[in-house]
Amino acid sequence: GAGVSQSPSNKVTEKGKDVELRCDPISGHTALYWYRQSLGQGLEFLIYFQGNSAPDKSGLPSDRFSAERTGGSVSTLTIQRTQQEDSAVYLCASSLGGQGRAGELFFGEGSRLTVL
Amino acid sequence: GNSVTQMEGPVTLSEEAFLTINCTYTATGYPSLFWYVQYPGEGLQLLLKATKADDKGSNKGFEATYRKETTSFHLEKGSVQVSDSAVYFCALSDRGGSQGNLIFGKGTKLSVKP
Numbered sequence: 001g002a003g004v005s006q007s008p009s010n011k012v013t014e015k016g017k018d019v020e021l022r023c024d025p026i027s028g029h030t031a032l033y034w035y036r037q038s039l040g041q042g043l044e045f046l047i048y049f050q051g052n053s054a055p056d057k058s059g060l061p062s063d064r065f066s067a068e069r070t071g072g073s074v075s076t077l078t079i080q081r082t083q084q085e086d087s088a089v090y091l092c093a094s095s096l097g098g099q100g101r102a103g104e105l106f107f108g109e110g111s112r113l114t115v116l
Numbered sequence: 117g118n119s120v121t122q123m124e125g126p127v128t129l130s131e132e133a134f135l136t137i138n139c140t141y142t143a144t145g146y147p148s149l150f151w152y153v154q155y156p157g158e159g160l161q162l163l164l165k166a167t168k169a170d171d172k173g174s175n176k177g178f179e180a181t182y183r184k185e186t187t188s189f190h191l192e193k194g195s196v197q198v199s200d201s202a203v204y205f206c207a208l209s210d211r212g213g214s215q216g217n218l219i220f221g222k223g224t225k226l227s228v229k230p
Binding site for chain 1: 161
């Protein structure tokens, strides 16, 4: 399909393990975002990539969280030494860009992470 | 800092009822305002947007007007359908003209009964 693709759709892990979540943005979209959606907490911004610029990491909750975007396309969000409070749905979104398109994000269906 | 506050749900309505979901914001400058919708089992999708004061965004029978004087962007629909059952998120873009991240409200779950 032509939408934002995320994998895995569901991940159950044990406390202390590392996890990697993958995002394939829409082809041609220059901006990529990661958000976290917790029950009753809305969407929490994590990190934002725009082209070749340095990413905006201001939303990452701790140094256990990191993300990279290779070749301006696929992105991986890594959570090290997972904790139970990391349990949430991790959403990826991409955007076409340009002033007229600011805020028009296309979201994937998310990766649901459960830390036991 | 910038923030978005929207009415807490869940909201339960009968089909063809009038819908209002309140959203107010706090922001410096002139943000753009958005409503996103998340249907069951699907990803969030943009419903409508407004980029400056007094603009009205509309889509699928939904409307919202950017009111700078009351810092509000309430979502309305005159006659809801069962298919409108979803979670609705109000959001603002706090970096006008660029691609900075969106700040979202906590979401309002709408259930429409036949």
